[in-house]
Amino acid sequence: MAIADSYDGFLIDLDGVVWLGHDPIDGAADALGRLGEAGKPFVFVTNSPRISPAEQARILNEHGIETDESRVVTAGTALLGLAAESLPAGAAVLATGTSGFREQVRGAGYEILPAERWDEARGVLVTGHPGFDYDELKATAMAARTGVFFAATGRDPTMPMPDGLWPGTGSILAAIETAAGREAAVAGKPQRPIFDSGVEVLGLPEGARIAMIGDRIDTDVAGAQRAGLDGILVRGNASATAPDVIPDHEIESLRELLG
Helix, strand or coil: CCHHHHCCEEEECCECCCEECCEECCCHHHHHHHHHHCCCCEEEEECCCCCCHHHHHHHHHHCCCCCCHHHEEEHHHHHHHHHHCCCCCCCEEEEECCHHHHHHHHHCCCEECCHHHHHHCCEEEECCCCCCCHHHHHHHHHHHHCCCEEEECCCCCEEEECCEEEECHHHHHHHHHHHHCCCCEECCCCCHHHHHHHHHHHCCCCCCCEEEEECCHHHHHHHHHHCCCEEEEEHHHCCCCCCCCCCCEEECCHHHHHC
């Protein structure tokens, strides 16, 4: 019996499962196509907010994986949903991240402040990006220290790329938290909001059997299990350990889902 036969639908991570730095993993597109043909719906759920859901969907389609932005849930969108519960419309914030993430913040109606105006910030929104520097660390830490809304997309210390593991949002967040003397709220995996968002998009009836497929046992698998879902670990690009967490299934790649 194939693993896919045990489930009605799937939440699927992107980095380390479908692609590495947007380079497709061999066999992923074919496996996802077969999953669709088998009547198993899936939604992509990623802790990466580097680009928008629309841009991620565009790249997926270029790789032969048919989807649209409504089927891509990112930690960036989850973070903005969390911010909306605490920040008024039009609030001024410090937003640490790529240009794509910052555009999403502006699109949600927030004003993004330059680092030198940190004392005007009503919130600090953190995600990783390669241009992070000392001025950004100083501004975000000083603003967070004042007690304003402080949240991040995730705590993944690394992210899988074609040439190895790169520092992730968690590495940058750790520096800001250390300097601020304060912990941030987290919107992405392993926290429940992003899983609930994915399940909602999946749209299956109550009681449906759903599994999260990811390469991180500490975020994908552990978070899914805490949210009441099964967790399937992709061993091929696994980038973390969690001795107390036992995946419901382990596979080398998406190819193994359908046997």
